[in-house]
Ligand code: HEM
Ligand SMILES: *[C@@H]1O[C@H](CO)[C@@H](O)[C@H](O)[C@H]1NC(C)=O
Ligand SMILES: *[C@@H]1O[C@H](CO)[C@@H](O)[C@H](O)[C@H]1NC(C)=O
Ligand SMILES: *[C@@H]1O[C@H](CO)[C@@H](O)[C@H](O)[C@H]1NC(C)=O
């Protein structure tokens with residue numbers, strides 16, 4: 001080989017060798033081989049000019065060469081969907097390679113050699129395939145489709161949002177459905193709320209709407225979220241789901257009761273993801289150009305109708321097909337039975353909110369369709385399965401603006417600071433701001449635009465259409481402390497219980513008994529049964545006898561927590 005080297009090539013060779021010898025003498029012979037390989041990949045093989053080593057040292061008078069740096073990115077995106085027969089095998093850098101199983105070995109039976117770049121690249125990538133799963137909602141499935149506005153007149157009356165401003169306007173969406181507590185490989189027919197995360201790619205940037213298949217939630221005080229989630233996941237010692245801590249939390253934070261009752265009705269085991277409704281739960285504010293605003297909740301009604309599994313059927317399906325819901329969604333889209341939902345809005349003016357019977361911001365209270373009638377605003381369909389699940393669904397990152405910190409923080413952890421550049425998350429409008437750099441910055445990084453608020457090259461600042469100072473109007477007093485539990489907290493549990501048919505009531509009782517009955521600690525079962533008895537005596541009695549405890553009479557209001565450190569504990573009969 002060396003005999004055929006020209007002067008130029010041997011200079012490159014010497015330069016590389018020199019560096020390598022500095023690194024190590026003993027490893028040098030292996031590294032020299034590596035350096036040849038590197039040199040060959042870099043294009044410095046005999047007969048090709050290596051950069052900087054031209055014999056003619058005077059600078060060329062004019063070179064007309066420009067390279068569009070995104071060429072590679074664009075090409076990889078375009079070719080990633082080509083069928084296998086249309087592409088040929090390469091290493092990660094795109095260089096052709098003879099065979100996926102071909103590695104340097106010693107002899108036909110000998111060990112693999114770690115010096116083989118092809119081998120280390122394969123394992124280096126394989127070892128890093130997993131990213132952290134979502135801390136909640138880890139198990140999910142999703143698809144793409146569109147949202148179409150049907151009632152722009154109504155929407156424009158309350159909001160200046162462009163996405164709802166024209167009848168017939170179609171906005172591309174991605175939806176990811178999920179269970180909440182299970183790991184990413186857990187059975188997707190578990191008893192659990194279902195997530196319903198929608199990503200709208202609007203003409204004014206990305207709108208993320210996270211919904212659940214329930215109008216309310218277990219908590220109204222976000223600070224409890226990590227405590228709550230820990231109890232629904234695994235015991236730190238046994239690494240098992242733990243019925244004691246599951247019910248201990250719920251019994252000692254009874255603002256969760258309505259959500260608990262929905263969860264333990266057959267609604268807690270919906271038939272796949274297509275046969276359930278979605279609610280934003282949280283109250284949003286819709287604002288108009290003139291600064292006037294209303295409170296709004298959105299609701300998505302399944303065109304497929306509601307269907308649930310009974311507990312027995314859900315248990316069986318978890319065993320026989322732990323991917324039932326994922327498969328049901330995929331298959332239905334694949335065979336052209338596109339699932340659809342109708343979207344409704346419930347609106348309350350600030351004045352109506354002041355006198356509304358519940359705190360309109362309380363996430364444990366529904367507004368109810370009788371009290372605040374829903375108005376249709378549009379519908380949406382899922383028409384397109386992901387071509388690549390990881391790229392298009394696992395990497396989808398929700399940024400619902402209402403939860404200021406947790407979502408975007410977890411995306412920065414799970415996917416990295418530049419997760420908005422991942423294709424499924426990328427806005428379809430230009431992004432222009434002063435956030436720069438960070439790992440895996442792949443979209444040009446806003447080029448040469450100033451990375452500070454420059455007066456030399458000024459960025460346009462879109463005016464806010466309304467006057468900000470009058471926008472805020474804080475009122476308080478609806479609840480003394482977020483978690484103080486009062487009689488009013490039993491309204492919705494009672495309404496829900498009374499709305500159920502006798503069969504549905506029986507199923508709720510047996511679903512609770514089957515689960516709560518396995519909590520080993522008597523006081524945990526007692527307190528929970530007493531809470532159910534406070535909702536409705538027959539409900540509580542049935543559960544108490546099912547789990548082998550007596551109920552006690554409870555009185556409310558109670559303090560902000562069951563721990564004996566708070567206001568009003570002397571009016572409570574229920575101690576932690
Ligand atoms: C109130 C306190 C809450 C906190 C702190 C919280 C926090 C989180 C976090 C950290 C994630 C993981 C995000 C990810 O890794 O991609 C998540 C996911 C999710 N949350 Fe919440 N959440 C809360 C309440 C809610 C409520 C009320 C809803 C629905 C009405 C909801 C719906 C969802 C959905 C659908 C997902 C899955 C998103 C996806 O599919 O990518 N969350 N939440
Ligand atoms: C517009 O909003 C006002 C105030 O809430 C309401 O009275 C009126 O009925 C609304 N009009 C439509 C078309 O929704
Ligand atoms: C689903 O469960 C809810 C709550 O138990 C019940 O009201 C409804 O009738 C059920 N629907 C079906 C189709 O099973
Ligand atoms: C399409 O798939 C869904 C889900 O598996 C199934 O329920 C439905 O019957 C199928 N429809 C057709 C026309 O094959």
Ligand SMILES: *[C@@H]1O[C@H](CO)[C@@H](O)[C@H](O)[C@H]1NC(C)=O
Nearest residue numbers: 533534537551552553554555
């Ligand atoms: C509990 O409440 C019920 C119904 O209000 C009442 O009949 C009963 O006497 C009470 N029991 C105790 C121990 O206070």
Ligand SMILES: *[C@@H]1O[C@H](CO)[C@@H](O)[C@H](O)[C@H]1NC(C)=O
Nearest residue numbers: 562563564565569574575576
């Ligand atoms: C709560 O505090 C009161 C007064 O300090 C005390 O008498 C009572 O025993 C405490 N209860 C519990 C459950 O610790």
Ligand SMILES: *[C@@H]1O[C@H](CO)[C@@H](O)[C@H](O)[C@H]1NC(C)=O
Nearest residue numbers: 559566567568569570571572
């Ligand atoms: C505790 O109860 C007494 C009377 O029983 C009452 O006067 C007092 O205000 C209560 N304290 C609190 C913090 O509610």
